Amino acid sequence: MNDMQTQNDYNSFLAEIKQQIKSSQIRAINSVNKEMILLYFRIGKSINQKQKELGWGAKVIDNLSHDIKSAFPELGGFSVRNIKRMLRFYKEYTQPFEKVPQAVAQMEDEIMPPIVSQIPWSHNVILIEKIKDADLRYWYMQKTLEHGWSRDVLALMIQSQLHKREGKLVSNFKNILAPQDSDLVQQSFKDPYLFDFLTIAEPFLERELESNLIKHMEKFLIELGSGFAFVGRQYKLEVGEDDFYIDLLFYHLKLRCYVVVELKKGKFKPEYSGQVNFYCSAIDGILAHKEDKPTIGLILCQEKNEIVAEYSLRNMSQPIGISEYELTEILPKEFESSLPTIQMIENELKHSLNTMEKEDD
Known part of the structure; x- marks a missing residue:
């Protein structure tokens, strides 16, 4: 038995003991x-x-x-x-x-x-x-x-009342995935997702939302749920002679598949489903291994019409879910003017101090 084989046997033995x-x-x-x-x-x-x-x-x-x-x-x-x-x-x-x-x-x-x-x-x-x-x-x-x-x-x-949000997203999982997988996949996603750890004021761009989620990746992963591993942002796919970029790409360790996440500002549009369907198909063909299960698409938007979302998924070939996301509530513009300015606070503080000094005298 050569030294390399002996070392491999020992490493396997050590791993077994460590697991015990x-x-x-x-x-x-x-x-x-x-x-x-x-x-x-x-x-x-x-x-x-x-x-x-x-x-x-x-x-x-x-x-x-x-x-x-x-x-x-x-x-x-x-x-x-x-x-x-x-x-x-x-x-x-x-x-x-x-x-x-x-x-x-x-x-x-x-x-x-x-x-x-x-x-x-x-x-x-x-x-x-x-x-x-x-x-x-x-x-x-x-x-x-x-x-x-x-x-x-x-x-x-x-x-965050997870029990009211888990598995509530619109999806085509039951139509696309095997019966033993569809329920597990459905319960692995939510609707809505709460991004209350972000403080983005309107108007904002989709790229700003993406950047802020990356900055708060730990909290983002907690909200996504257990099993999500971050792969990349604006993940580049070369299909033919064209380049395509996925907003966020994850790998789900429990589901054993890639998850494409597309961030959309505003209301859901039917064409989003076709875009994500293409991305999932490309990931399956280019990146995924034979052992991986079909790539899942997740479209996150601020608002969706349930019926429109369901129809948009009816003829898709890839498993896709559509969820809303909620941000931290921003104080309405009409109330901003009623907030005291720094100067007003300083003046009030000076007035209070002067009053206290007079009372002491």
Whole structure:
């Protein structure tokens, strides 16, 4: 066996061991998180029982917080606020969700959906505080596990009401893609997309919108959703002897395909579908590998007529979706004149200081 083969064998062996270590670390973290969630649930249950049996009031939580911190000074998570959350946590999950699978985790005489213990405590706190509907909360739990959302991303998705936007775009996916793929692709896109991290004032050009999205690529990718990898801006395609430029090109790691994104200012026009159909076909023929699935087109516009959008896609050969996008609301012109100028603010400040000096005298 030559040295190169030996090195290759070792590298493969090392990669296998590293993967085993990572998997073990993930299992250990999940195990610790589950134990902590169950502990908090039981503490909440115990407090609830004592308050009912002995008539203890909220003061018991203050005492518990103080005494637990004294007994375990190195242990965090037992502030008054967090213990109150434990009590609420228990009360929230004494009954299973209506739409949760029947398999549940039995904890003494109480029932808690097993998915709850798979979510970090900080995520559970956000879900309880932000969402009252139990079934909607479960939906966001599933998405958190599916996409690996951080606490901040989860809060952002709840605030932007992702559940009302996911999979809502007009598309021809069902007509073009295989049945096992079309639903997954549909749910991977939204309508509308919220670009509230941009502050572009009207009038603006499509190229300005594109530039600003590139500047805020991290937030743009979060809004697009998990799986999108940025490939290029104004991506050049040489077809025949002509050059064509795609606004934004991505590769979707989960869908295993390229995604062409065309940004349009104003209202959707039927000819946009033909343009994106051509781009997707060209990407499939020039750039995509044999293992890649068909390139998907996404047209982003400020406004669309649903019926016009549907008709425009009827005879397209490539999978295309049409969504709207929303920018940060700009203060209307008629209100701008009512805002104080810097000079006005400075004058008012001087007047206030003079008044205070006279009162002191």
